[in-house]
Amino acid sequence: MATRSILRRVSRLPTRLGARIGLLEPEIEPLAPGARPPRHTFRWDLDKTYLRTEFDSLADLAKSAIETAADKQAFPGATALLRALRQDDHRICIVSGSPTQMRQVLAAKLALDGVEYDEFVLKNNLKNILRGRFRAVRAQVPYKLPAMLRSRIAAAAPCETLFGDDAEADAIIYCLYADLIAGRVSLADLERVLIASRAYDDDAQRCVDLARDVPKGSAVRRMFIHLDRRSPPQGFRRFGPRLVPVYNYFQTALVLYQDKVLSARQVIFVALEMLDSGQYELGHLATSVQDVIRRGRVSRDTALQLATDAHEAAKSGALSGRTDLPPFEQIAEAFRARVRELGTLPPGEAAPEEPLDYVRLVDEEHEHRRNRRKQGMA
């Protein structure tokens, strides 16, 4: 009996050790039999999307690696937004390119912020290095796409919203994922994209197998690209109207309000978190509204409706205790004035909805990254 117990403990040692040093990652658990599938899945990247992370130089990387959970900073409004999205039939899935060794500190940061999630996938770069797969260390598509497909296989929702940034290939990966599960990209095309992405043969095959098995549907309604590098938004027009580049999370909240995912009260909470950060003033938020209207991402009607709904929310206590803010009517008028400044501007031209050439996009992204490396920027 004692021998069997010792043997069992010894047999678990590699698993524990592997998990400790980040060699083994927890598998994504499928939904329990009989469990209700999620109605809406929100997939988040972490670095430069939720967390303010610098990894443009080796020094930045080293700093990021030794930061404690308390040192890490979320973008203003991101925490309030993630909390607002956490509802009974919603699923929050985090897929990050950070190494698995960061799990403890990142999980602690999310816990500190009061952010709950259903999945948390990190990149196992130590395993890649030990297997001599150095290409995979930098590769984005061959890592993130299968992780997202695996997650959808485990728990498919009829609606999905994706959050990424402009630092890596998030826009390409998210669109590819959306088109793949909608059946708009064939498996043969996927193979070509994976070859262009320099995926190892077995990884590529596994990804194709996942794409074959993934539940199909036009589930991805919206993708947000946080413009952390302040990339020109025009560069994202080719991805179509479903992908919205945003400068801050108030703009994200506005679009989600328009999509009827968030209520006016939840938009207010995002705005308040941004104001409390000290990095934004009411004027910045009003200018952010003007920006998304000008770019045709939110309609004037939506902005006016939000003002009405937010007034109701304010009356029912959404701004109670906020003596630091002017009366709501004054705030709403400032926002309306910012919209009026545009004159009789016709609604922004909608981004074209054309099929994307993913092989070309991946090639361009590699070229872009190479150029940035040459310039010492990444």
Added chain:
Amino acid sequence: MHRIVVDAMGGDHAPDEIVQGAAEATLGLTGAEIILVGDAAVLGRVLPRMRHDGARVRVHHAPSHVEMDEKPAEALAAKPEASIAVAADLVARGEGDALISAGNTGASVLACARRWPLLDGVRRAALAAVYPTELQRGDKKDPFSLILDVGATIDATAEDLVGFAVMGSAYARLISHNRRPRVALLSNGSEAGKGPAAVVAAHAALVETTELNFIGNIEGLDIPRGVADVVVTSGFVGNVVLKMLEGVSETVVRLARYAHKERLAWRLGLVALSSAIDQLKSITDWQQYGGAPLLGFTHPFIKAHGRSNARAIGNAVKVAHKALAGNLCANIARTMAELDERAQRRAASD
């Protein structure tokens, strides 16, 4: 937060270069908001092509604009909603703190003059220009001196010239980080009694001031030498001098081109000097200075060169931001009040 209003439709390279310069400036200046004034539909197409912070750049619609070659007064009368008029209005209404334009100089000055009050104690506004000099000045080692007035008005009285000296000195202190800028009057001789009556009277008044580092009169040849950091003159003379200095510089470049074509030995000489010439070009590059300030009003106005590109506009935004952060207008008003008080005391004691 400083709200810097930019006439996005003024200038030879408007709106693209103007929008790019102003938009990119927001990435480095977190305490500034840019208000681009111009055709909202056009700006709405240009702005998304530029790197910027969407929470710090906004658009204010203006349906028309003044062309570079239009007559200022007539153009402003015919186009009351021209971008420069709307921009000056925004500042006058307190919705902006400073203004930048690379457009029609006359129309810009007129638009401001009609809407903005002069600072207390200032009788006339002055347009200042920078000119490259041999000597460098201030903590920033600026290789430029400031000349004012270069054309905001034609004539100037002795009181006007004293006012120009105060305004130029305050600007040089703030923008060039020059703690005690050397101020001089432009005349036809260094002696106190030389020059027209207004210059002689201004000399007598400036010698009495302790607020300024007045070094006396200088002659035209002292301007490029950099003898003074702030050169004070009437708008008529200033404009003639500035244009002549620019003409001389262009002629020198043309002569060098001629030499380049004429003889192989001269060409080789120019090639040998090319790195030095490049160095000289970079330190005297007007684009790095941003623009010429219109001084004397309750708000800073930076008149950028008509040929301004994005870099020049970006620098103009930085200058405007610095003028606001350093409270330039309040500093000028305070010095003017001190001078006024002393003059009154002197008059009473006399």
